[in-house]
Amino acid sequence: MPENASSPRTPPWFARPGSRAWRCAAAPAEVREFHAALADYAPTPLTELPLLASELRVGRVFVKDESCRLGLPAFKALGASWAVHRTLAERAASGSAWGPLTLVTATDGNHGRAVARTARLLGQHARVFVPQGVHPQAVAAIVAEGAKVTEVAGAYDEAVRLAAEAAAPADAVLVQDTAWPGYEEIPGWIVEGYSTLCAEIDEQLAAAGVLDGPDLVAVPVGVGSLAQAVVTHYRSRPSGRAPALLSVEPEAAACVLESLTRGEPVSVTTGETSMAGLNCGTPSGIAWPCLRDGLDAAVAVPDADSARAAARLAALGVSSGPCGAASLAGVHTALSGVGAGERRSVLGLGPSSVVVLLSTEGAAANPHTTAGH
Known part of the structure; x- marks a missing residue:
């Protein structure tokens, strides 16, 4: 992106030294095996963009292009398919699988469509709650999957609350990608599903001659489920370099940044943003x-930066919506402008560093992409 794409002000930023030394358990290996057995599975591209590397003053830049994943224009089907698979398997094992389930969820677009698609393919029902501000085309795409859609006169957190209430009957189950006390198992399965994306990156980087993994991975963040999968993957590896991990959020809905700054999870009041899938107020x-x-x-x-990033990616041949392009916007913001030298140092980046950007959706996934927001 051009150097004038960001304002000269210091960006909203948080850094925590020592994170690369932290370790956790890995995701189950059978997740990748499950996805690989699906009829329409194929690894999504990892596209190298030398022009971006030159602009960002690093060695190599790769974009993980999730514009077509399991027949949908975003990565969400990885988590939804694995979570529903695990849910149905658990019910069968317990002897409670006596008829079709209604899979209930709240969504800003892509997750709901993925749940609805999974339900349709498996002969289940779906009910999807969408918050105020979701584009009518995104709602129509969910309806086209056969789901019953309820539009909520409120923000994402309110849609989640109503979805949880609607999932109370015995023939319904909540398939939500955010967790709270007492509701953790299914969100955990959704996170496990996203691990396939990270495993593909390892293989694709190795094929491109990057044997030790990336130096920086940038991930767009809503409630933080994909970021949790990314952290789990890279902080559970026994060898190779531990990359810096950067989360990117809209200024209008930066609940993770605010939580990190305060040192505890907090909810924020969200505003309007073209990064609809990231418009979440609670981690x-x-x-x-x-x-x-x-x-x-x-x-x-800000929205303007993600729009410029989406346009830049499009010019380089990568279809990306505002949420997906947020990763490029965030890296550009981190590596340029006021305080850039210090931020580069925090991230451990130099002229030979390898950067991976997760582009989590294609332009077709978010109608705002073509609306100029």
Whole structure:
């Protein structure tokens, strides 16, 4: 991105020294085996963009392009498919699988569509709650999967509350990607599902001659489930370099950045943002300990920066919506402008560093991409 793409002000930023030394248990290996057995599974591309490396003044830049994952324009199907698989298996083992389930969830778009698609393919029902501000085209895409959609006159957290209430009957189950006390198992399975994405990156980097892994991974953050999967993957590896991990959020919904700054999980009042899938006010309860201990840094970016990043990626041949392009916007913000030298030092980046950007959705996943927001 051009040097003038970001304002000269100091960006909303948090850094925690020592995170690369923290370690945790790995995700189950059978997750990748499950996804690989699906009929429409294929690894998504890891695209190298030398022009971005030159602009960011690092060695190599790769973009993990999730614009087509299991037939949908975002990565969310990885978590939804594994979580539903585990849910149905558990019910069958307990003898309670007596008829079709209604899979209930709240969503800003992509997760709900992934749950609805999974339900349709497996002969189950789906009910999806969407908060105020979700684009009508995103709602229509969920409806097209056969789900019953309830539009909520409130923010994402309110949609989650109503979805949890609707999942109370015995023939319904909540498939939510945020966790709270008493609701942790299914969100944990969703996080495990995302581990396939990270395993693919390892293999693809090795094929590109990067044998020790990346130096920096940037991940867009809503409630933090994908970031939890990324932290778990890179902080559980027994060998190779431990990369710096950077979370990126909209300035209008920076709940993880605020929580890291305060040292405890907090909820924030969210505003409007074109990064609809990241418009979340409360970190997931099971994600928080991983993010607190395993993230090196967090940054928040305005909508204009994610729009410019999406346009830059499009010019380089990568389809990315505002949420997916947030990773590039966040890295550009971190590595340029006021205080950039110190931030580069915190992230351990130099002229030969390898950077991986997670582009979590294609432009088609978010109608705001073409609306100029």
